[in-house]
Amino acid sequence: MASGLCHEPFQMTEHLKAILAAAIRRGNEPQPMLRAENQTRAYFELFAHLPLRERQARSFAYALVNEPVRVFPAERVHGMFYQGPDPQYAHPDWGEHCVGHAAARRQAEEVPEFAPFIQCPGDDARHAFIISDGGLPGHVAWNYDLILSLGVEGLMARHREALSRATDPEARAYYEAVLICLDAVLEWNARHVAELRRLLADSVEPDERARLEESIRVMERVPAKPARTFHEAIQSFFFQWQCVMYEAPYGGNGPGRLDYFLWPYLERDTLSCQEAAALVAELFIKIDERAHLSDGHVNTIVVGGVKPDGTDGVNPLSTMMLDVFEALQISHPAVYTRIGDTSPPAYVDRCVEYMLNGNNRAQILVDEPIIRAMMREARMQFEDAAMYMCGGCMEISPHGMNSDLLFAFYYNLPKTLELLITGGECLITAHPRIPMACSLRDFDTFDGFYEAFGREVRRVLHAKFRCLDIWSEEMARCRPTFLLSSMTADCLERGRGQQDGGARYADYGGSPLGIQNAADSLFAIKTAVFDDAFCSADELIDALRRNFHGYEALHRRLLAVPKYGVGDSGADGMMDRVLTTVCSTFDAYTNRHGGRCKPVVLTFVWAPVLGRDLGASPDGRRAGQPIAHGLTPQSAAMRNGLTAAINSYTSISNDLVSGGASTMWDMDPEWIDSGLLRAILRAFARQGGQIFQGNTTSVEELRKAMDAPEAYPNLMVRVGGFSARFVNLDRCLQEEIVARRRHTG
Numbered sequence: 001m002a003s004g005l006c007h008e009p010f011q012m013t014e015h016l017k018a019i020l021a022a023a024i025r026r027g028n029e030p031q032p033m034l035r036a037e038n039q040t041r042a043y044f045e046l047f048a049h050l051p052l053r054e055r056q057a058r059s060f061a062y063a064l065v066n067e068p069v070r071v072f073p074a075e076r077v078h079g080m081f082y083q084g085p086d087p088q089y090a091h092p093d094w095g096e097h098c099v100g101h102a103a104a105r106r107q108a109e110e111v112p113e114f115a116p117f118i119q120c121p122g123d124d125a126r127h128a129f130i131i132s133d134g135g136l137p138g139h140v141a142w143n144y145d146l147i148l149s150l151g152v153e154g155l156m157a158r159h160r161e162a163l164s165r166a167t168d169p170e171a172r173a174y175y176e177a178v179l180i181c182l183d184a185v186l187e188w189n190a191r192h193v194a195e196l197r198r199l200l201a202d203s204v205e206p207d208e209r210a211r212l213e214e215s216i217r218v219m220e221r222v223p224a225k226p227a228r229t230f231h232e233a234i235q236s237f238f239f240q241w242q243c244v245m246y247e248a249p250y251g252g253n254g255p256g257r258l259d260y261f262l263w264p265y266l267e268r269d270t271l272s273c274q275e276a277a278a279l280v281a282e283l284f285i286k287i288d289e290r291a292h293l294s295d296g297h298v299n300t301i302v303v304g305g306v307k308p309d310g311t312d313g314v315n316p317l318s319t320m321m322l323d324v325f326e327a328l329q330i331s332h333p334a335v336y337t338r339i340g341d342t343s344p345p346a347y348v349d350r351c352v353e354y355m356l357n358g359n360n361r362a363q364i365l366v367d368e369p370i371i372r373a374m375m376r377e378a379r380m381q382f383e384d385a386a387m388y389m390c391g392g393c394m395e396i397s398p399h400g401m402n403s404d405l406l407f408a409f410y411y412n413l414p415k416t417l418e419l420l421i422t423g424g425e426c427l428i429t430a431h432p433r434i435p436m437a438c439s440l441r442d443f444d445t446f447d448g449f450y451e452a453f454g455r456e457v458r459r460v461l462h463a464k465f466r467c468l469d470i471w472s473e474e475m476a477r478c479r480p481t482f483l484l485s486s487m488t489a490d491c492l493e494r495g496r497g498q499q500d501g502g503a504r505y506a507d508y509g510g511s512p513l514g515i516q517n518a519a520d521s522l523f524a525i526k527t528a529v530f531d532d533a534f535c536s537a538d539e540l541i542d543a544l545r546r547n548f549h550g551y552e553a554l555h556r557r558l559l560a561v562p563k564y565g566v567g568d569s570g571a572d573g574m575m576d577r578v579l580t581t582v583c584s585t586f587d588a589y590t591n592r593h594g595g596r597c598k599p600v601v602l603t604f605v606w607a608p609v610l611g612r613d614l615g616a617s618p619d620g621r622r623a624g625q626p627i628a629h630g631l632t633p634q635s636a637a638m639r640n641g642l643t644a645a646i647n648s649y650t651s652i653s654n655d656l657v658s659g660g661a662s663t664m665w666d667m668d669p670e671w672i673d674s675g676l677l678r679a680i681l682r683a684f685a686r687q688g689g690q691i692f693q694g695n696t697t698s699v700e701e702l703r704k705a706m707d708a709p710e711a712y713p714n715l716m717v718r719v720g721g722f723s724a725r726f727v728n729l730d731r732c733l734q735e736e737i738v739a740r741r742r743h744t745g
Contacts, residue, residue, distance in 0.1 A: 008273045010323040016281050019074055020328065023285045027292025030082035031068070035246065039063035040091045056480055057177035061184035063087070064246060069188075071195045073208050076215055076231065077282045078192055079239045081246045083291045088478065100134065103474040107467045114463040116434040129613075130419075130434075131411040131464050135471030137479075138250025139391030139407040139509075142487035143400035145261045147240045148233055151225040155486060156182050162492055171495025174482075174502075181482040185243050186224055193219050230276055233265035234283050242290070244483045252392025252407060254299040255287075255333060256399040259317040260307070266317055273320070280317075280324045288332040295331045295724035296605065298392040304347060305338030306367055308383040312342035319347065322354050329359070329714040331723055336390055339685065340367030352678045356696055359716040361723040363394065363693040366685040370396060373658045373690070379596070380505070393721025394691050395509060395600045396660040401489040403503040403593075404481070406659070407600055408468055409510040412610045413582065414517045414617060414627065416456050418544075420449075421525075427544055427615020427623065440537040446530040450522065454581050458588075461512075465589040465597050468508050472592060476500035506593035509600040509659045512582045513610055514627040516564050516634055519575040520619035524561045526574070528554075528618065544616045547623045559620035565633020567644040576652040579631070583656035600659030603629045603720035608732040626736045629720055630662035630691075635741040642667075642680065642743040650687035657690070662721060664740070665694035671744040672696060693718050695737070702726065702738050 012020075042059035050058065070080040088098040096102050107114065117130040146155050156179055163175035193216060200212040214231070221228075222236035237255070245253060266276055291297040303318040318337075325335040337351045355362040367386075374385040374396065384398040391397055395407045419425070423439030424432050443449040476499040484498060485491040491502030528535050535543075535554055543551035562568035564575040586597045611626035621634075628634040631649055638645040642665065654661045667677075684692055695718045705712035709727035717726045717737055726734065 010277045010281075010320070010327055011274060012281075012327050013278070015074070016278060019282060020285050020330075022072070022074070023289040024292060024330075027082075027289040030293070031070070033082060033084035034067055035063045035084055036087035036091050038066050039087045040093055043097070044093055051173065053173035053177045053480065054180070057180040057482055060247060060482070061180050064181075064184045064243065065187045065191070067188070067246075069191050069195045071192060071199060073199050073203065073212060075282060075286075076211055076218075076279065077235055077238050077286050078196070078215060078219065079189075079242045080286065081242050081290060083294060083297065084249055086249060086479075097478055099471070099474045099478045102478060103135065103471045106470045106474070110470060111463055111466050113459075114467055117460055117463065129412065130415050131460055132409045135405055135408045135468050135475070136250070137404045137408075137475065138248065139252030139395040140397060140402050140404045140488075141254060141256030141389050141391065141399045142244060142484055143489060144237055144240050144244075144255075144487055146487055147223050148227050148236055148261065148265070151227075151236075152182050152186055152223050152240075153225060158492060159486065162495065166495055168495060174480075174485075174495050174497060174500075177480065178482045178486045181247075182486065185240065185483070188243070189219060189223060189239060227265055230262070230266040230269040230271055231279055233262050234279050237262065238283055238286060240483075244487070245290070247483045248404065248481050250404070251297050252300070252395060253404075254390070254392065255301045256389035257303075257305070257313075257387065258301045259303040259315060259321055260305075260313050263315040263317045267315075273316075276317075277320050277324050280321060281328065284324060284328055284330065284333060288328075288330040291332055292330070295728065296719075296722055297332065298334050298722045299332050300334040300336060300390045300392055302336050302338055302365065302389045304343060304351075305365075305388075306340055306342055306371075306386050308386045310342075310382070310386070312340075312344065314344055314347045319350050322350060322358075325361070326354065326358050329716075331361070331716065331725070334361065334363075334390075334722060336363040336365060336394075338365045338367055339681070342367075348681075349674070349678070352674050352681065355677060355694075356672070356674060359714070359723075360695045360697060360718045361716055363390075363691065363718075363721075364681065365390070365394070365691050366689060368685070369654060369688045369690050370660070373655045373661075374398070376655060376658060384504070390660075393602050393604060394660045394662050395602075396658070397507070398505065400487060401504040403472075403488070403498045403506045403595075404484070405468060405472055405475070405499070406507065406509040406598070407511065408471070408508055409464055410604075410606060410610075411460065411464070411510060411512045412514060412613060413457070413512050414514040414521065414614055415610075416460060417453060417518045417521055418615060418617065420453055420456055421544070421618070422541060428613060430545070440525070440529070440541065443537075446526045449525070450577075453522070454585075457581060458585050461585045461597075462589060464510065465508065465591065468597075469592040472499050472506075472508075501593050506591060506595035507598050508591055508595065509598040511600050511602055511604075513603060513606055514614075515578055515582060515601070515631065516575055516628045516637075517614075517617065517619065517621065519578040520563045520571065520634065520637065521617045521621075522578065523563075523571050523574040524558050524618040524620070527561045528558060540618060544618070547616045548620075555620055558618060561619070563619065563634060563637035565637040565645045565648045566640045567647055572648045572651050575648070579652055580656060583653070587656075596658075598659035599657050601630050601657055602660065602662045603627070603664075604722070605719060605733060607720060608736045612732075626739075629664035631657075632663045632665070635739070638741050638743070641745050643683075646680070646684055646687070646689065650684070650689050654688055654690055661690040663689065663692060664718070664720065665692065666718075666740045666742050667694055667696050668742040668744045669696045669698050693721075695740075699738055699742060702734070706734055706738075
C-alpha cells in the first residue's frame with residue numbers, strides 16, 4: 001500500500017453489514033465461558049499436587065484449550081471469548097487462593113485505620129465509601145508486537161534461553177510457567193485450524209470456500225510465526241489479544257498504539273485501501289462482539305502521536321481507523337487521537353472532524369504536556385513516555401511497560417472536606433461518620449484549617465496506598481498473569497511477573513474526584529468565614545445541615561463568591577493549591593517495588609454517584625448534586641464562557657498529573673463548527689491542556705431519547721472518559737449529561 005494518505009472513503013459493503021449484524025446478535029446474547037468451572041477443577045483436582053507456579057500455569061492452560069471454538073465462515077478474523085469473570089471470584093472454593101479474599105483479610109489486619117474510610121456506621125450502604133475499597137486491576141496494554149515480529153515460537157525461544165541461564169528458583173518457575181501458557185495459545189490456535197478445515201470440507205459456496213482457505217493459510221502461520229502480511233498481522237494481534245484478555249478480563253486493557261504497530265505490515269502489503277479497511281472493520285467488529293453489552297469496558301486504541309525518536313507517528317492507518325470506526329455504530333474499541341507539534345495539519349483537521357461527527361466517541365490527547373508530566377522528576381525517559389497510551393478511559397501509561405494496578409481506586413475528595421468542616425458528621429445521614437479531632441469552629445485562620453485539610457487528605461490516601469501494596473503482593477501470589485507478563489517490558493530480563501517486580505514501571509494509580517468542588521468550597525470558606533467574615537463557622541455548618549433552607553441570603557452570597565473557571569486569580573489559585581496538595585500526597589509515597597502512585601483524574605460514571613453522597617457545600621452547591629468532571633470547572637461556574645474556563649484549567653499545575661488530566665467540554669451543535677473547534681483545540685494545546693473530550697449532541701435530542709428510547713438505539717454520548725449508548729445509561733447519568741453546560745462561546 002502506498003505510504004501516502006488514503007483518500008478513498010470507506011465503504012460499508014453488504015458483506016460487512018451482515019458480519020456486523022451477526023456479531024451484534026451474538027454480542028447481545030453472549031455464550032457463557034467455561035473458564036471458571038474448568039480452571040477451578042484443574043487447580044483443585046487435576047494439578048493440586050504441583051508446585052504453585054506450575055499449578056497456576058497448567059490450570060490456566062487447561063481452561064484455555066478447553067474453551068469452545070467459535071468460527072464463523074463469513075469472517076476472516078477468528079478467535080472469540082466473551083467477557084467473563086475471573087474464576088477466583090466466580091467460584092467459592094478459592095478462599096485464600098483468591099486475591100480478593102486474601103487481600104481483604106490482610107488489609108483489615110495490617111491497615112485497620114483504613115476501615116472507617118470504606119465502612120459506614122449502621123446499615124446505610126449508600127454512603128459506604130469515602131475512598132473505594134480493593135485494588136482494581138487492568139487499564140494497561142502489553143507488547144504484542146513481540147508476537148507480531150517473533151511469533152509465539154520466537155517468544156518461547158527467548159524464555160527458553162532465559163530459563164537455561166537462570167539459577168534463581170523463582171525465575172525458573174516463572175519462565176517455565178510462561179512457556180506452558182504460550183504453548184496453550186498454540187494449541188488453542190490449532191483447534192481453530194482444525195475447525196476451519198472441517199467447515200471447508202462441508203462448504204460448497206465459492207466465496208465462502210475462498211475465505212476459509214485464506215483463513216487456514218493465515219492461522220497455520222500465525223500467531224506461531226512472525227506475521228508477513230497485513231491480514232496475518234491482524235489475525236496474530238487479535239488471537240493473542242483474546243488470549244491475554246481471557247487471562248486478564250479487566251476493564252481498560254486494550255490495544256494501545258495499534259496503528260503504530262500494524263502500519264509496517266500494511267505499508268509493505270499490496271492491499272488496496274478498501275481491502276485493508278475491510279480487515280480493520282472486521283477486527284473492530286470482533287473486539288466489540290466480545291464486550292458488546294458493556295460500553296464502559298473501554299478497550300482503547302490511541303492513534304497518531306510521536307514515535308520514541310521524536311518524529312511524528314501519523315500514518316495512513318491512523319486515519320483509516322478513524323474512518324472505519326466512524327462508520328461502525330459500536331463502542332468497542334474506543335478510538336482516540338494523539339496530536340502535538342509534529343502532527344500534519346491534514347491529520348489535525350481529521351481529528352477535529354472526528355470530534356464533530358464521530359457520534360460523541362472522540363477524545364483528543366496532546367503529546368507535549370502529557371509527555372512532560374510523565375517525565376517529571378526524570379523518572380521516565382522520553383523514549384518510554386513517547387509511547388504513552390490510554391489504558392481504558394484515559395489512564396496514561398507507556399505502552400507495555402506498567403504493571404496493572406494503574407487505575408486501582410477512586411476518592412471522593414469533597415467528602416473529606418465535608419467531614420472536616422462538621423467534625424466528622426455526615427451531612428447526608430446526619431450521623432457521625434469518622435472520628436475527627438476538630439471542626440471548622442476550632443480554627444482562627446484559614447491557613448490553619450487548610451493545613452488540617454491537607455493532613456486529612458494524606459491520612460486517607462496513604463492508608464489506601466499501603467493497602468495497594470497488600471493487593472499487589474496478593475496479585476503476585478494468586479494472579480500471576482503469565483501471558484500478560486511475557487509481553488510486559490523487563491519481566492523477561494528480571495524473571496518475574498508484572499505484579500511481582502517484573503514490570504519496568506510498577507506505578508499504582510487512582511482517581512481523586514471533585515478536586516474543583518473542594519477548591520471552590522475552600523475558597524468560599526476563606527472568603528465567607530475568614531476574609532470577609534460575613535458568616536461564622538457555626539452559621540455555615542447549620543446552613544449546610546439544612547441544605548440552605550432558611551439561609552437563602554447566605555446561599556446567594558456563597559454562590560456569588562468567584563469559582564474556578566471564571567478567570568478569577570484567587571479562585572484559580574485555590575484550585576491550583578488543592579491540586580498541588582493532592583498530587584504531592586501521591587508523589588510522597590513509594591510503593592513496594594519503588595514505584596510511585598499516579599493521580600489519574602477522570603470521572604467515569606461517578607459524577608452523580610459521588611454527588612449523592614455529599615451534603616450541601618460551602619460553594620453553594622445543594623446536597624446530592626453531581627460533582628464536576630475531571631479537572632473541568634463546575635458547570636455552574638463556567639458562566640464567563642469556554643475561553644475563560646479553558647484559561648482557568650490551563651493556569652493550574654497540570655504537569656503534576658502524570659496519570660492524565662481529563663476535561664469535559666460539551667458544546668452546542670448550533671454554535672460549534674470545524675473552524676471554531678480547530679481554534680479552540682489549538683489554544684487548548686498551546687496552553688498546556690492534556691485531554692479534551694465532550695458532546696456535540698443537542699439537549700433537545702437527548703431529551704427526546706429519554707422520552708422515546710426505542711427511536712435512538714445508536715445515540716452515543718460522552719459519559720466521562722468513555723462513550724456509551726445514551727438509552728442504556730441509568731437515569732441519573734442521563735440527567736447529569738443533559739444538565740451539563742453547553743458552551744456557546
